[in-house]
Amino acid sequence: MKFAFAVYQVQHKYNNGTVRDEDADVLTYLQQKGLPIEKVVWDNPNIQWTHYKAVILKAPWDYHEKYSKFISWLDQLQNLGIPVWNEVDIVKWNSDKHYLADIAQKGLPVIPTRYIHQLDEVTESWFEGSDKWVIKPCISAGAKNTLLFEVAQWPEIASHLESWLKEEPYMLQPYVKEIQSGEWSLLYFGGKYSHSLLKTPKDADFRVQHYLGGKVDYRTASSNLIQQAQRYIDTFASNTLYARVDGVLINEVFHLMELELIEPYLFINGEESRLEAYYQAVLSKCPFLSGNE
Incomplete structure (x- = not known):
């Protein structure tokens, strides 16, 4: 088979x-x-x-x-x-970004997140501490309906959100200026660190996805950064075949933006060492494969 x-x-x-x-x-x-x-x-x-x-x-x-x-x-x-x-x-859990609340409850640094199920839940106090905010669906990928706005623009955003909320909940996060310096992605196969990269948005944008014009710079993360990212893997994804930990450094502390456990782009880039690490992770899930059964 x-x-x-x-x-x-x-x-x-x-x-x-x-x-x-x-x-x-x-x-x-x-x-x-x-x-x-x-x-x-x-x-x-x-x-x-x-x-x-x-x-x-x-x-x-x-x-x-x-x-x-x-x-x-x-x-x-x-x-x-x-x-x-x-x-x-774990795929089901990871498919809805309410999972970020579970991670925060474990005391691991996460970009502060509030969830909007009904528009009347949002009050002025929600916008304290930042002039810029980001909203996106709780179930999404590829920056779908992801908007950056200033507090003064909230009434306009709310007019769109009112209809969007009929389909699904949304999440609200403060805009993190550190994203302009780059979002780190650390890849793990079989719970072990494989490689990393820094993604930066194109000019006049905040989204780092490569298919939206973001730049990808393969870099080896510092041992301190790898150790910080490993905590998310050990706590929530130790039994996974693959995982990608995305986040930014704020005062040298890694803050999670997303823990990608469903269909992350792995940025293997044809490198044999990364392909081999993936293969070894597959074998660890099913040892009899090593005999090519």
């Missing part, structure tokens, strides 16, 4: 700004290592999932656009007893 390498039906909007096809790089490397694995679009209705030994989530990048369907699919795999990496329960 083969393994499924779950991706989405390519829309290219999430690939802009990338030179290499990371999914193809990873899949080819795993196949060259002798793993019986093939690419499968996660929401293809013609797939017989019982034909697969396990499912590796790689790039279901449109899950937030088909959220109910995605959750139902995960439930289906779980009910069929098919292993999924990352595991279904």
Whole structure:
């Protein structure tokens, strides 16, 4: 039986700004290592999932656009007893950004976050401490409906938000000026640090995603930064196949922006050491693969 390498039906909007096809790089490397694995679009209705030994989530990048369907699919795999990496329960938890509150409750630094379920919950006191704020959906990816605004613009923002809240809750965070110096991304495979990079927004923007014009600079994080990021992995993602810890340094203290456990771009960039680290993490999940069963 083969393994499924779950991706989405390519829309290219999430690939802009990338030179290499990371999914193809990873899949080819795993196949060259002798793993019986093939690419499968996660929401293809013609797939017989019982034909697969396990499912590796790689790039279901449109899950937030088909959220109910995605959750139902995960439930289906779980009910069929098919292993999924990352595991279904942690993927569900990570799919809604209310998870940031769970992390903050453990005492780990997180960008302060408030959740908006109804517009009348928001009061003037919410905007104390910052002149600029960011709102985005609690279930989202790719900077969907992510807006930066000044407090004076709130009435205009609220007019949009009133209709958006009919579909889903939103989150409100203070704008962190440190983002202009760069957002760190640290990649972990099998709970172990692999590599890191610094992402900076293009001029006159605050979003660092590479497909929105952000710049990617591969850098080795300091040992102190790696240790700080490791705390999030050890507390919430120690049993994951892959994880990406995104955040900024504020007075040398790492503050989490997102803990990516579903479909993070891994920034492997064709480097064999990173591909090997990913492969070893797969083996750790399923040791019998080393025998190419």
